[in-house]
Amino acid sequence: MEVSRLRLLFLTAVAATALQGCGLFSRGDDAAPESVPAASPAPAPAGSPAGTETAATTGEPDRKPIIDPQVERREIRRAKIDTEDFEVGAYYGILSIEDFESHAVYGGRLAYHLTEDFFIEATLGQSRAGRTSYETLSGSAELLTDDERDYTYYALSLGWNALPGEVFIGKNRAYNTAFYLVAGIGSTNFGGDDRFTVNGGFGYRVLPTDWLAVHFDVRDHVYDIDLLGEKKIVNNLEAHLGLSVFF
């Protein structure tokens, strides 16, 4: 009875030291080689149960300086800085579709700020075409079906914050702003077809807080179309107001 109890005590003591050793090894790759010789003498005097326990307690302070605490802390520190380079938002405005009147346009916008000067931007917008003057005058002839009058586009653009600055409201308020130029490529779905589209324009951004931005943008969407018989280049001008959030 006594023997088995002693054996149990001995085994738990050995297990405790061994497991602690394992814990040390798994801490970090750098600390592992140094801690090998330090850990091995600890279980060595485990002749008697009492000896093991003293070894376990006295062994602790010897091992501590060997472990380099920098390794683990640095990992946590890295994740702490909140990087806000992305910007997501929505906009609403007016789009003039050449030959097909002007209508409301709305869309979404995702931007990634590469440096303080440049950003890349993806936009997805939707509008609807009206009737051409010809259709209105002739009364009946419809050039496009109802579905074909839906106007959707996407654009991938590069932007340059050409004129960063501040605006002042009253004596105590200043907001960061930027006047930027944007150019890019994309596709427009209108009149039953997708068309390769080049877009360009400018915008003005005001940041009421450091995570919210109000935009005013003017864009020109240029593409080739042969809807009215012969091929021609059209310019569709768009002006919109948007709101976006940095994250």
Added chain:
Amino acid sequence: MRRLLRLLAFIGFAFAAVAQAEDLKQKILVADPFIELHTGPGRGFPIFHVVERGREVTIIKRRTDWFEVRTEQDVEGWVSHEQMVATLAPTGEPVDLHEPTRENYMSRRWQGGVMAGDFGGASLISAFGGYAFSDNLSIELTVNHILGEFSNGASATLGLMHVFAPEWRLSPYFTLGTGIIYTDPKTTLVRSADRTDQLGYVGGGLQFYLTRRFMLRSEYRNNIIFTSRDDNEEVDEWKYLGFAFFF
């Protein structure tokens, strides 16, 4: 009732998490003679405050190469990356700002980006994402939007990419893969119906490390489209310029 309780518990947790996040914000010691606080995240914004050596500041967020910090007197401003690299953690160790460099490219896992070019005479807009198994080899998924004069199309391909010398700033690569292509003739031409075919490609390209986590890419692919007709179609695909980032 239970749902309400759950909601309340959730809100409680959210608040606790926010409070904890506030406590965990990175604090640093100024090691330069002083650091300058700008009113905005850009070199042109005026300097309105300085913090001396030995003072503690809290990093609130980062945007591109600028860090928003809060001083002990609750003054908030933006500090440039150059001045932040010399700061110390409260323990006296240098702070790891987790700055991605070219060396990080070697340990990259994911890569993504957009490219533009020409697909057998049609305009091409392409987006890709890849996963690296090793320094050289990665698997890549590409989605293309093809916008031509007579037909439009879309394709999706999956292939292997082998970068010959990832440690070089400018490195060539080789790519090989397969995919599907969907072709939709323009509505103005009433000739053939839309079709979906399989394709195989072989190609090569160049990648250039730009800065931080950004790269430029240029690629050529020779596509063989396995059509249902007697002859296979061969299409040259040039992606003149692309932008990629890794993380």
